[in-house]
Amino acid sequence: MMTGPMKTRRQPLSLTALLAIGMCCSVCAQAGQDPPAPKKEQAPAPAAFNRLTVEVTGGEANKPVENASVYVKTVQEHTILKDKKTELNVKTNQRGIAHIPEPPVGRVLIQIVVPGWKTFGKWYEITDPNQVIKIHLERPPKWY
Secondary structure: OOOHHHHHHHHHHHHHHHHHHHHHHHHHHHHOOOOOOOOOOOOOOOOOOOEEEEEEEEOOOOEEOOOOEEEEEEEEOOOOOOOEEEEEEEEOOOOOEEEEEOOOOEEEEEEEEOOOOOOEEEEEEEOOOOOEEEEEEOOOOOOO
């Protein structure tokens, strides 16, 4: 059951909408142009982002090493404040590839840790954010 106030509330809203549409059409008619088409919302274009690729292989057969922890460490040296240290950890996929999104440009330490393989660590100079770094791991020596 509708009450009187509900009808009066709906009428001003519809009248306001009709007046706005009418004004838009009259302005366009005066200018001699077609009414503006409603803008379609476009999906944002996929942003081309930078990512460093680390390929990890191991052994004499150069097979990909999967599930290896890849650590990327940087140090921003400051003269007055403490040095800022950042670290990023990613894992390699079945093909032995790890992608580091938006890598820092400059001097970075890349460390690879995987059970059953020698731990690897080396400083690299990253000049191109889309650089590919290939790392080869060795088996640890038998000590017995």
